[in-house]
Amino acid sequence: MVALAVASAAAVGVAAFLIVDSRSEPAGPRALTSDEANRLAITRFRNYEAGGRAVTITVPTTAGGLVVTGAVDFRAGLGYGVVRGTGRDTSSDGLIQWNATTVFVHPVADAPAEAPASPPGAGWHRRSLLTAGSSLDSALLIALGLGSDRPDNAELLPQNGAAWVGRDEVGGHRVDVLSGPAARGRPGTAGNVRYWVDQDGTMHRVRADVASEPQPVVIEFDAREYVPVQPAPGVAPTP
Structure with a gap:
């Protein structure tokens, strides 16, 4: 599998040691059961089947955090939302849209809580998506990689280090916390991402x-209704 988005993440230097919430039930890690492997194998495909999903992306930075509230179209490979700073000034606040290679930003002095369904027709600034050194760009690329047009191979997941970590509750849903397999071509990366x-x-x-x-x-995949992502002027879906 694309290490369940780890392959994309690896391209931006993702390496991880993740901690399950303290409210989670301790017990893991342990080998996946066949049911758990099957669910891990289809989880990105579920996102692709849905077309897109509402997301909240919390990004740590050296100058204070950033939060992107918006949506990802997994079929078009396109994300869109509002970005706000937390614990920092508002210089980074505004609208943001991105694909696998490019980030488009539209500064807004008083950024809205949610992005308008139709992006503004002008005022966008374009830059290349950085493949290293930017936690924001890493997060944006990881988010795009959380959809796949086919299930991953459930038999290969345990062989490549995927494991069950524990149980938790998210938004009223009981969930299993599952660590992903090693990224392709990157030994020792099993567990870099948890789902x-x-x-x-x-x-x-x-x-x-x-x-x-x-x-x-x-x-976080929100309970908010998914609003299909409309490309801003000059923004192309990922080929």
């Missing part, structure tokens, strides 16, 4: 450390 997955394979949370920060990126 909070319910009984039907739906993903509720993902945590991964990025090389540029000691704290993990956290991606």
Whole structure:
């Protein structure tokens, strides 16, 4: 599998040691059961089947955190939302849209709680998505990688180091916390990313450390209704 988004994450220097919430039930890690392996294998495909999902991405930075509230279209490989600083000034606040290679930002002095369904027609600034040294860009790329147009190979997951870590509750949903397998071509990376997955394979949370920060990126899949992502002017879906 793409290490369940670890392959993309590896490209941006993701390496992780993740801690399960203190309220989680201790017990793991242990080998996956066949049911757990099957659910881990389909969790990215579930996102792709849904087309897209509402997300909240919490990003640690040296100057204080950033929170992106928005949505990811897993079929188009396109994300869109509002970015706000936490514990820092508002210079980074505004709208953000991204694909696998490019980030588009639209500064807004008083950023709204949610991005408008139709992106503004002008005022966007374009830059390349950084493949190293930016926890924000790492988080954006990881988020795009959490959808896949086919299930992963359930038989290979345990062989490559995927494991059951514990149980937890997210948004009223009982979930298993499952660590992902080693990234392809990167021995020793098993467990770099952890997934909070319910009984039907739906993903509720993902945590991964990025090389540029000691704290993990956290991606929450919200109960908010998914609003399809419309490309801003000059923004193309990922090929």
